[in-house]
Amino acid sequence: MTLATEQISDNQIVHREVVKAGDPWMHVVKAGQKFRIVDLEGNQAVDTLFYNANDTEERYSATDTIKGQGNIYLTTGSVLRSNLNNPMLTITEDTCGRHDTLGGACSAESNTVRYSIDKRHMHSCRDSFLTALSKWDYGMSKRDLSSNINFFMNVPVSPEGHLDFDDGISAPGRYVEMTAHMDTLVLVSNCPQLNNPCNGYNPTPVEMVIWEE
Numbered sequence: 001m002t003l004a005t006e007q008i009s010d011n012q013i014v015h016r017e018v019v020k021a022g023d024p025w026m027h028v029v030k031a032g033q034k035f036r037i038v039d040l041e042g043n044q045a046v047d048t049l050f051y052n053a054n055d056t057e058e059r060y061s062a063t064d065t066i067k068g069q070g071n072i073y074l075t076t077g078s079v080l081r082s083n084l085n086n087p088m089l090t091i092t093e094d095t096c097g098r099h100d101t102l103g104g105a106c107s108a109e110s111n112t113v114r115y116s117i118d119k120r121h122m123h124s125c126r127d128s129f130l131t132a133l134s135k136w137d138y139g140m141s142k143r144d145l146s147s148n149i150n151f152f153m154n155v156p157v158s159p160e161g162h163l164d165f166d167d168g169i170s171a172p173g174r175y176v177e178m179t180a181h182m183d184t185l186v187l188v189s190n191c192p193q194l195n196n197p198c199n200g201y202n203p204t205p206v207e208m209v210i211w212e213e
């Protein structure tokens, strides 16, 4: 568990927390701070949304981010842009190599369409997002859930234009790290999905580390 954080000294760490498999998480990363997500056991999907902590009407925009970099995948150098086209965070380190912008969050509806009607009531990221929003009072609701990033999730686009939910490419201890350009509220669902090869049908914990150089 110390593998991915060994170059960060204890006095640089602002916040460090393990998020259990299937749990939601919310925290503010201040401008200039670094935010690292560590895939502790490998092949976990971490569904993530970002909001301007001082004005949550400004939030991560998949379309502005994809348009800005001319690439649908995220990795080192990717600038995560807001709906006002402002840079929110830049990915400054990435030992996984690819993160998804298109697959969205799993929900009761997607459980039904992708798997079967009897999977409808299984725990989903959309439920986790809503649980987090009701628990931490930022005055947000389901209207504030937009297209999210899936960190560590492998969703290649086929030559025919289809999305393939493929086997994960992450491994234990791999991490992605971002530097925040504004005070950013981070909303995470550590995906509870049990029907998807992206996480090996086995949700696992991740570690969040917020630190300052």
Ligand SMILES: [Zn+2]
Binding pocket: 047, 105, 106, 124, 125, 126, 191, 192, 193
């Ligand atoms: Zn999910």
